[in-house]
Amino acid sequence: MQMTPEDITAIWLSLKVALSATALSLPFGFAVAWLLVFKTLRGKVVLEVLVNLPLTLPPVVIGYFLLLLFGKNGWAGKLLAEWGIELIFTWKAAVIASAVVGFPLLVRSIRLGMESIDRQLVDASRSLGASWHDSLFTIILPLSLRGIFAGASLMFARSLGEFGATIIIAGNIPGRTQTIPLAIYDYASSPSGSAMALSLCLVSVIISVAVLLLHEMLGKQLQRSTDQ
Amino acid sequence: MIQAMKKVTILCFALLTMTALTAKAGELNLSVAASLKEVINELSASYTATHPGTVFLKNFGPSGTLAGQIENGGPADLFIAANTEWMDYLNNKKLVEASTIKTFAYNSLVFTGTTNKKVQSIKYLPKLDKIGIGSPKSVPAGEYATAAITKAGIASQLTNKLVMAKDVRECLMYAELGEVDGSFVYKTDALLAKKSKLLFTVPQALYPRVVYPMALTNKAAQNSDAKAFIAYLQGKEAKSVLTKYGFILK
Numbered sequence: 001m002q003m004t005p006e007d008i009t010a011i012w013l014s015l016k017v018a019l020s021a022t023a024l025s026l027p028f029g030f031a032v033a034w035l036l037v038f039k040t041l042r043g044k045v046v047l048e049v050l051v052n053l054p055l056t057l058p059p060v061v062i063g064y065f066l067l068l069l070f071g072k073n074g075w076a077g078k079l080l081a082e083w084g085i086e087l088i089f090t091w092k093a094a095v096i097a098s099a100v101v102g103f104p105l106l107v108r109s110i111r112l113g114m115e116s117i118d119r120q121l122v123d124a125s126r127s128l129g130a131s132w133h134d135s136l137f138t139i140i141l142p143l144s145l146r147g148i149f150a151g152a153s154l155m156f157a158r159s160l161g162e163f164g165a166t167i168i169i170a171g172n173i174p175g176r177t178q179t180i181p182l183a184i185y186d187y188a189s190s191p192s193g194s195a196m197a198l199s200l201c202l203v204s205v206i207i208s209v210a211v212l213l214l215h216e217m218l219g220k221q222l223q224r225s226t227d228q
Numbered sequence: 229m230i231q232a233m234k235k236v237t238i239l240c241f242a243l244l245t246m247t248a249l250t251a252k253a254g255e256l257n258l259s260v261a262a263s264l265k266e267v268i269n270e271l272s273a274s275y276t277a278t279h280p281g282t283v284f285l286k287n288f289g290p291s292g293t294l295a296g297q298i299e300n301g302g303p304a305d306l307f308i309a310a311n312t313e314w315m316d317y318l319n320n321k322k323l324v325e326a327s328t329i330k331t332f333a334y335n336s337l338v339f340t341g342t343t344n345k346k347v348q349s350i351k352y353l354p355k356l357d358k359i360g361i362g363s364p365k366s367v368p369a370g371e372y373a374t375a376a377i378t379k380a381g382i383a384s385q386l387t388n389k390l391v392m393a394k395d396v397r398e399c400l401m402y403a404e405l406g407e408v409d410g411s412f413v414y415k416t417d418a419l420l421a422k423k424s425k426l427l428f429t430v431p432q433a434l435y436p437r438v439v440y441p442m443a444l445t446n447k448a449a450q451n452s453d454a455k456a457f458i459a460y461l462q463g464k465e466a467k468s469v470l471t472k473y474g475f476i477l478k
Contacts, residue, residue, distance in 0.1 A: 067407070071406075072407060088407055089391050089407070167393075167398075171391045172363045172394055173390070173391060185366065186365040187365065188292070188296075189290055189293065189366035189367075190292060190365055191295070191313065191317045193365065
């Protein structure tokens with residue numbers, strides 16, 4: 001195992017970015033899943049397509065759109081600049097990239113969890129006088145915990161691997177925006193870097209396996225506790 | 229059902245082996261550094277006009293990726309790299325025919341951008357906020373740029389201003405969009421820019437020469453089509469196309 005201080009930073013940065021992206025997306029993911037499952041909306045198909053779009057679009061396309069949107073001349077970029085927030089080429093840009101790319105995975109999982117909830121429970125709570133937010137937080141939220149957890153861990157794992165969108169809006173700056181995949185890309189394109197690339201690949205595999213194992217184990221545990 | 233699936237599988241296998249065997253005479257596989265895309269497209273098109281029997285399969289990409297593909301048995305008859313490092317690497321592994329290694333062209337490093345600030349030479353760079361540069365570990369242009377700012381003695385003043393991109397074209401895109409004040413790119417890339425202006429040419433004394441070496445791979449060394457094409461690439465027509473795109477011949 002060979003590693004430079006910059007590689008260690010890349011590992012920490014990857015974890016930080018993946019965690020922030022997941023935490024940032026959770027409330028939105030929950031809200032969108034709830035809208036899709038429990039509400040009758042006009043143009044639901046449009047929302048559905050929009051939410052799932054990052055799953056099929058090439059990440060490079062997403063990165064380029066985000067750069068145009070959050071860049072100096074984009075409207076979101078101008079707005080943030082007025083508040084003194086600089087996004088492009090910082091680790092926050094990597095969070096945005098991961099959040100957008102991983103969002104569909106989160107919503108899909110939460111949705112599956114919500115769809116398995118017995119509708120009669122929700123209807124019963126409402127007929128007994130619970131307001132919509134009461135039944136949301138006391139019935140729907142606890143019963144979809146499994147889906148939320150599954151979605152969050154999947155999204156976390158996906159964020160760890162984000163490359164295409166990140167390298168466009170965050171750049172590839174060692175020690176600042178360089179995450180594990182970007183560092184591997186750097187090493188793999190130089191003849192002398194293969195040992196370093198392999199060390200980081202190993203770290204990447206270990207983290208991914210750990211996250212997926214956790215995903216499986218906690219998924220089973222939660223299932224057992226809801227079955228009882 | 230199972231019968232039908234078996235048939236489909238056999239058909240798929242047959243198709244796969246057929247496509248694998250269709251690499252026939254007259255077909256040339258080119259593995260070319262991405263910065264030469266426009267030049268090679270133009271040259272291969274005019275070569276086909278006079279040699280209708282030759283069909284080109286072109287693979288453009290970063291030199292390192294191309295060398296890796298050749299090392300792992302990817303089909304390639306002619307390899308043109310954007311630096312000598314990768315050509316030496318393949319030569320050491322005896323994967324290219326040493327006697328066919330020639331210099332195809334040279335390039336030069338420039339600084340291009342949309343900034344309104346006064347940037348007349350490399351000494352003005354510390355006054356800028358953000359500077360685009362190819363990631364020095366993987367992008368040769370970034371390596372040359374790093375050499376230049378180090379030799380000019382301004383490296384420490386630029387540490388927090390450098391934005392590292394995955395290739396030269398990404399650097400150029402950042403400059404075009406105004407996300408950086410300016411970027412280090414090759415002159416040939418700067419000429420393709422629409423908005424950014426060429427602010428200054430980096431003095432050659434500050435960085436090693438940018439060389440594009442070319443060679444035939446081992447298996448193509450006896451291929452007469454490949455030999456004819458590499459000779460054409462050293463001829464008059466190739467030289468005028470290279471000049472047109474801003475490459476340097478000597």
